[in-house]
Amino acid sequence: MNRVIVYTDPPLLASATAARLVTAITDLQATQPSVAIALTGGRTGTAVLEHLRVNTAATAIDWSAVDIFWGDERFLPGKHPDRNETQARAALLDHIKIPKGRIHAVAPSDGPYGDDADLAAAAYAKELDGVTLDILLAGVGEEGHTLSVFPDSPAVHETEATVVAVRDCPKPPPVRISLTLPAARQASQVWLMTTGTSKAEAVTTALSGASEVDLPAAGAQGRELTLWLLDKAAAGR
Numbered sequence: 459m460n461r462v463i464v465y466t467d468p469p470l471l472a473s474a475t476a477a478r479l480v481t482a483i484t485d486l487q488a489t490q491p492s493v494a495i496a497l498t499g500g501r502t503g504t505a506v507l508e509h510l511r512v513n514t515a516a517t518a519i520d521w522s523a524v525d526i527f528w529g530d531e532r533f534l535p536g537k538h539p540d541r542n543e544t545q546a547r548a549a550l551l552d553h554i555k556i557p558k559g560r561i562h563a564v565a566p567s568d569g570p571y572g573d574d575a576d577l578a579a580a581a582y583a584k585e586l587d588g589v590t591l592d593i594l595l596a597g598v599g600e601e602g603h604t605l606s607v608f609p610d611s612p613a614v615h616e617t618e619a620t621v622v623a624v625r626d627c628p629k630p631p632p633v634r635i636s637l638t639l640p641a642a643r644q645a646s647q648v649w650l651m652t653t654g655t656s657k658a659e660a661v662t663t664a665l666s667g668a669s670e671v672d673l674p675a676a677g678a679q680g681r682e683l684t685l686w687l688l689d690k691a692a693a694g695r
C-alpha cells in the first residue's frame with residue numbers, strides 16, 4: 459500500500475514523523491519482543507531524530523528492545539561528522555538508554571576492514587542476515603536516489619546482494635555502503651521522507667510510475683506499506 463502525507467513545512471514534517479515513529483515503535487513493542495529500524499542520514503532524517511529526542515511520548519519506547527541499523531552510510535573514518543552514524547548519535551542515540559549491542563553501525567573506513575568498502579559491505583550484509591526491518595527510513599535525492607542507490611548506477615542493477623559498496627557517487631562522499639532496492643523491499647514498511655522544491659520533480663516522477671533504474675526511490679517499497687512523507691514544497695508538482 460502506498461500513502462502520501464503532506465505537511466506544511468519541514469519542521470512539522472520532522473516533528474510529526476517523530477510522533478509517528480513513537481506510535482509505530484510502541485505499537486510493535488506491544489506485540490513482538492524487539493523492533494528493527496533502519497535510519498537514514500541527510501537533513502530530514504536527522505531532524506526527525508532530533509524531534510524524537512525531545513518528544514516526551516518517546517519515553518514510552520523501550521530502547522533496550524530496539525535494534526538500530528542504517529539504510530546507507532557514507533564510507534568515512536569513524537566519528538567523521540559526515541557519517542550518518544555520527545549524526546544519528548548526536549541527534550538521538552547518545553541521549554537514550556540503548557544497549558551498545560543494539561546499534562548496528564556500518565564499519566567506518568578506518569575500522570576492522572580498513573578502506574575495503576566491499577569487505578565492509580559484506581560484513582554489514584552478515585549483520586542484517588535474518589533481520590526483518592520493521593521500518594526503513596529513507597531520504598530522496600534531487601536526482602531520485604534513495605539510500606545510496608543512484609540512478610543508472612551499478613547498485614540500482616543489483617539483484618542478488620542485500621548490501622553493496624557504492625563508488626563514484628555523484629553526491630559526496632564518493633564511496634558509500636548501501637542496502638540495495640531488493641533488500642529495501644524486504645522491510646515491512648518504508649518511509650520515504652523529503653522536503654523542498656528541489657525534490658518535487660523526483661517525487662512526482664517516482665509517484666507517476668518511473669522505473670527504479672531512472673529513479674531509485676520509485677523502487678523502494680515496503681512489503682506492507684510505503685509512506686511518502688513530504689512537505690508542501692516537495693509535493694508541489
Ligand SMILES: O=C1O[C@H](COP(=O)(O)O)[C@@H](O)[C@H](O)[C@H]1O
Nearest residue numbers: 498499500501502530596597598
Ligand atoms: O547522502 C545522503 O542523503 C540522502 C538525502 O539527504 P537530504 O539531506 O537531501 O535529506 C539521505 O537519505 C542518505 O541517507 C544520505 O546518505
